[in-house]
Amino acid sequence: xxxxxxxxxxxxxxxxxxxxxxxxxxxxxxxxxxxxxxxxxxxxxxxxxxxxxxxxxxxxxxxxxxxxxxxxxxxxxxxxxxxxxxxxxxxxxxxxxxxxxxxxxxxxxxxxxxxxxxxxxxxxxxxxxxxxxxxxxxxxxxxxxxxxxxxxxxxxxxxxxxxxxxxxxxxxxxxxxxxxxxxxxxxxxxxxxxxxxxxxxxxxxxxxxxxxxxxxxxxxxxxxxxxxxxxxxxxxxxxxxxxxxxxxxxxxxxxxxxxxxxxxxxxxxxxxxxxxxxxxxxxxxxxxxxxxxxxxxxxxxxxxxxxxxxxxxxxxxxxxxxxxxxxxxxxxxxxxxxxxxxx
Amino acid sequence: xxxxxxxxxxxxxxxxxxxxxxxxxxxxxxxxxxxxxxxxxxxxxxxxxxxxxxxxxxxxxxxxxxxxxxxxxxxxxxxxxxxxxxxxxxxxxxxxxxxxxxxxxxxxxxxxxxxxxxxxxxxxxxxxxxxxxxxxxxxxxxxxxxxxxxxxxxxxxxxxxxxxxxxxxxxxxxxxxxxxxxxxxxxxxxxxxxxxxxxxxxxxxxxxxxxxxxxxxxxxxxxxxxxxxxxxxxxxxxxxxxxxxxxxxxxxxxxxxxxxxxxxxxxxxxxxxxxxxxxxxxxxxxxxxxxxxxxxxxxxxxxxxxxxxxxxxxxxxxxxxxxxxxxxxxxxxxxxxxxxxxxxxxxxxxxxxxxxxxxxxxxxxxxxxxxxxxxxxxxxxxxxxxxxxxxxxxxxxxxxxxxxxxxxxxxxxxxxxxxxxxxxxxxxxxxxxxxxxxxxxxxxxxxxxxxxxxxxxxxxxxxxxxxxxxxxxxxxxxxxxxxxxxxxxxxxxxxxxxxxxxxxxxxxxxxxxxxxxxxxxxxxxxxxxxxxxxxxxxxxxxxxxxxxxxxxxxxxxxxxxxxxxxxxxxxxxxx
Ligand code: HEM
Numbered sequence: 001x002x003x004x005x006x007x008x009x010x011x012x013x014x015x016x017x018x019x020x021x022x023x024x025x026x027x028x029x030x031x032x033x034x035x036x037x038x039x040x041x042x043x044x045x046x047x048x049x050x051x052x053x054x055x056x057x058x059x060x061x062x063x064x065x066x067x068x069x070x071x072x073x074x075x076x077x078x079x080x081x082x083x084x085x086x087x088x089x090x091x092x093x094x095x096x097x098x099x100x101x102x103x104x105x106x107x108x109x110x111x112x113x114x115x116x117x118x119x120x121x122x123x124x125x126x127x128x129x130x131x132x133x134x135x136x137x138x139x140x141x142x143x144x145x146x147x148x149x150x151x152x153x154x155x156x157x158x159x160x161x162x163x164x165x166x167x168x169x170x171x172x173x174x175x176x177x178x179x180x181x182x183x184x185x186x187x188x189x190x191x192x193x194x195x196x197x198x199x200x201x202x203x204x205x206x207x208x209x210x211x212x213x214x215x216x217x218x219x220x221x222x223x224x225x226x227x228x229x230x231x232x233x234x235x236x237x238x239x240x241x242x243x244x245x246x247x248x249x250x251x252x253x254x255x256x257x258x259x260x261x262x263x264x265x266x267x268x269x270x271x272x273x274x275x276x277x278x279x280x281x282x283x284x285x286x287x288x289x290x291x292x293x294x295x296x297x298x299x300x301x302x303x304x305x306x307x308x309x310x311x312x313x314x315x316x317x318x319x320x321x322x323x324x325x326x327x328x329x330x331x332x333x334x335x336x337x338x339x340x341x342x343x
Numbered sequence: 344x345x346x347x348x349x350x351x352x353x354x355x356x357x358x359x360x361x362x363x364x365x366x367x368x369x370x371x372x373x374x375x376x377x378x379x380x381x382x383x384x385x386x387x388x389x390x391x392x393x394x395x396x397x398x399x400x401x402x403x404x405x406x407x408x409x410x411x412x413x414x415x416x417x418x419x420x421x422x423x424x425x426x427x428x429x430x431x432x433x434x435x436x437x438x439x440x441x442x443x444x445x446x447x448x449x450x451x452x453x454x455x456x457x458x459x460x461x462x463x464x465x466x467x468x469x470x471x472x473x474x475x476x477x478x479x480x481x482x483x484x485x486x487x488x489x490x491x492x493x494x495x496x497x498x499x500x501x502x503x504x505x506x507x508x509x510x511x512x513x514x515x516x517x518x519x520x521x522x523x524x525x526x527x528x529x530x531x532x533x534x535x536x537x538x539x540x541x542x543x544x545x546x547x548x549x550x551x552x553x554x555x556x557x558x559x560x561x562x563x564x565x566x567x568x569x570x571x572x573x574x575x576x577x578x579x580x581x582x583x584x585x586x587x588x589x590x591x592x593x594x595x596x597x598x599x600x601x602x603x604x605x606x607x608x609x610x611x612x613x614x615x616x617x618x619x620x621x622x623x624x625x626x627x628x629x630x631x632x633x634x635x636x637x638x639x640x641x642x643x644x645x646x647x648x649x650x651x652x653x654x655x656x657x658x659x660x661x662x663x664x665x666x667x668x669x670x671x672x673x674x675x676x677x678x679x680x681x682x683x684x685x686x687x688x689x690x691x692x693x694x695x696x697x698x699x700x701x702x703x704x705x706x707x708x709x710x711x712x713x714x715x716x717x718x719x720x721x722x723x724x725x726x727x728x729x730x731x732x733x734x735x736x737x738x739x740x741x742x743x744x745x746x747x748x749x750x751x752x753x754x755x756x757x758x759x760x761x762x763x764x765x766x767x768x769x770x771x772x773x774x775x776x777x778x779x780x781x782x783x784x785x786x787x788x789x790x791x792x793x794x795x796x797x798x799x800x801x802x803x804x805x806x807x808x809x810x811x812x813x814x815x816x817x818x819x820x821x822x823x824x825x826x827x828x829x830x831x832x833x834x835x836x837x838x839x840x841x842x843x844x845x846x847x848x849x850x851x852x853x854x855x856x857x858x859x860x861x862x863x864x865x866x867x868x869x870x871x872x873x874x875x876x877x878x879x880x881x882x883x884x885x886x887x888x889x890x891x892x893x894x895x896x897x898x899x900x901x902x903x904x905x906x907x908x909x910x911x912x913x914x915x916x917x918x
Contacts, residue, residue: 269655272656277834279415
């Protein structure tokens with residue numbers, strides 16, 4: 001490193017690893033929370049005995065809290081169930097986020113520009129936005145059950161980027177000196193963060209839908225004789241598959257708008273930099289593929305026979321394409337978008 | 344979320360839309376004639392499922408083009424691919440995998456998709472047009488059956504006219520709803536008064552604008568492409584480019600409808616090319632940046648003006664946009680015959696081969712000497728000797744410029760008129776007289792130096808430009824790309840329209856609200872209910888807000904008749 005002792009960038013790296021460590025603790029807390037919810041759900045079920053369902057819009061399924069209506073997720077923070085470990089998880093996530101922001105800001109100051117100009121920085125900022133979006137959304141929806149999933153995702157992506165993609169600060173290459181770097185890449189990261197939430201909800205939706213199917217099937221059998229395995233117990237404390245789907249959809253459409261904007265901003269930039277707004281460069285192809293997949297998802301949600309499980313798969317495929325685009329396409333596909341900073 | 348009753352003011356949806364009631368399959372299908380089959384086919388093509396499948400197919404079909412090099416984006420990659428896989432190439436080529444985005448199968452998918460789109464949007468637009476004129480529907484008889492509903496009981500003052508009070512209460516609700524942007528309609532019957540309100544037509548408008556704008560984007564791309572041209576040129580410092588097909592361009596690709604005879608007449612002179620290199624010893628050392636081509640622009644009318652072309656900042660001239668695509672060194676070389684007469688003196692653009700600007704160029708001397716000469720040169724702006732003894736460039740800037748040359752004598756093969764690239768030399772029919780295996784050392788020159796050509800063929804000089812007052816010892820050149828794209832602004836306009844439409848289509852809630860007042864003895868029962876038409880996460884809040892604000896309005900109207908919200912049906916609380 002430089003002779004000024006610990007450079008700003010080196011401090012930033014230390015902060016990144018601190019954030020990863022704190023997120024790991026948050027992940028553990030959230031996981032304990034899910035495990036305890038399973039216990040609670042089972043106990044609650046035992047205690048409930050023959051008591052009648054109190055949920056609204058239950059649709060007549062046997063079970064517990066899971067059958068609450070779609071609005072069950074919209075709970076003011078003060079009125080949420082007091083899951084101790086979830087609270088610890090959220091507090092740790094906030095703490096990790098503070099280290100994360102500090103790391104990102106320091107990297108930006110060290111570089112003298114926005115910290116999203118190569119893959120390392122893009123991952124640094126992108127994961128920060130995932131956490132930021134999650135924390136902001138928490139004010140409105142009680143999505144703490146996504147905590148272990150999202151902190152897990154962030155740990156893998158951030159830790160992985162710090163190990164595999166780290167590059168020292170170098171001056172920006174000319175093509176990247178553009179306001180569109182600031183706008184296009186930032187909006188793309190934000191879209192990715194929102195899609196990540198939609199993805200997580202779609203995965204849970206699939207698990208929940210499976211549980212609901214199995215529960216219905218089991219209740220058809222002789223009373224409780226066959227205690228079928230219906231998936232992780234914490235699912236019982238979550239909203240029903242329909243509610244998860246409609247929330248996943250809400251995030252996906254926000255992500256879709258942001259992605260549409262990314263596509264257009266990228267075209268404007270390409271027109272300035274390369275003299276054409278669209279040329280089916282590999283990265284452009286993948287941006288288009290992702291856009292089309294999510295347009296397909298939105299249509300699927302509105303198509304009879306596709307709503308529900310099938311459309312959830314499209315949301316999952318869409319997000320897989322986003323991740324593929326960021327990792328594999330950036331590193332191994334040939335094209336004009338050479339900004340990974342890796343050699 | 345919404346119910347499936349449909350009426351005029353509901354948007355028209357394809358038969359397999361999730362909100363359209365499923366057809367009763369028990370009814371026997373009538374036998375289909377030709378017209379019946381056509382109608383059936385059309386209905387299939389314009390169904391949601393077809394649109395969905397075509398969208399997914401489009402996504403999948405686009406992928407191969409990111410894996411296999413494309414002629415349009417990467418012609419050299421295609422050539423390389425052919426060399427690497429000679430057996431597979433014809434197969435993939437026959438499948439049009441090197442031209443995915445113009446291939447028959449890719450085109451078929453998007454054309455079908457757009458036919459489906461148009462077939463879907465036109466009837467919906469017609470339907471929506473009449474829906475815009477329709478009145479909000481009649482108040483349902485039993486509001487309490489709706490999911491989102493609230494109720495309040497108002498005590499009436501002693502001896503009050505219940506029917507009048509009901510009408511008055513609904514008047515207040517009507518004003519309130521109207522203010523909130525709802526279209527309202529009164530449905531009063533005997534002593535029961537009610538108002539029906541609807542909002543969010545903009546949602547369907549947005550959807551139609553979005554889908555329509557996609558057609559606009561496609562048309563603008565298609566038509567614009569025919570009117571677009573791009574051309575490449577190379578200008579050396581102090582040289583000029585004339586915007587004319589015969590004179591200026593090294594390559595030119597016009598769209599189908601371009602009149603190549605009437606390009607706007609202007610000239611560009613390269614006064615100076617700036618570039619800076621990150622100094623050695625700093626992070627990113629040797630990296631080049633801040634490229635700027637300083638040009639003088641001369642148009643038929645007006646004074647010559649200065650213009651700068653930078654990366655990301657093209658220059659606009661007479662409706663064309665000029666882009667900086669590359670740069671390099673153009674050493675000036677003078678060749679004299681044995682008598683000392685100049686037979687060649689030119690600045691020759693050398694093509695950069697690596698990040699440190701090791702560059703290669705070819706000098707062809709066709710006339711003036713006994714035999715034609717071909718020189719293949721390497722130019723090193725900062726020459727350094729590697730351990731192997733080979734010379735390389737260690738830095739992109741002119742710290743220690745050096746040129747080495749191999750010399751071939753014989754027939755250049757250009758006299759028969761066959762076009763030859765100025766950047767390559769075909770050594771067939773020539774003998775190497777310096778460098779390589781010729782037994783003679785290759786020529787080495789620094790700027791300002793002159794050496795003898797082998798075999799008494801004369802001399803060659805690498806001119807030092809500082810001798811004639813320039814700042815740098817070697818000239819630079821730029822390669823520019825000249826573009827005209829009349830479609831691009833239209834594409835942008837339609838894309839922007841699409842985004843606006845999308846925002847409305849996805850975020851404007853479409854819903855109906857009703858308020859009904861029913862006199863019951865000495866009280867007035869006021870019911871509030873809402874029905875979401877499509878995705879509407881805020882419907883419950885809307886009903887609650889309506890009930891709260893209306894209760895407040897009633898309290899203002901008749902302070903004595905305190906509005907009491909009936910227990911158990913309190914409007915849902917909102918965070
Ligand atoms: C280029 C192809 C297409 C794209 C990119 C596309 C994209 C979209 C998007 C993003 C939406 C969500 C916005 C909204 O709800 O208004 C949407 C909705 C819709 N699209 Fe398309 N679409 C395409 C073709 C079609 C076709 C061919 C049809 C006719 C079958 C169609 C029918 C619909 C309908 C009915 C909706 C409303 C869905 C709902 O009720 O939520 N679209 N489309």
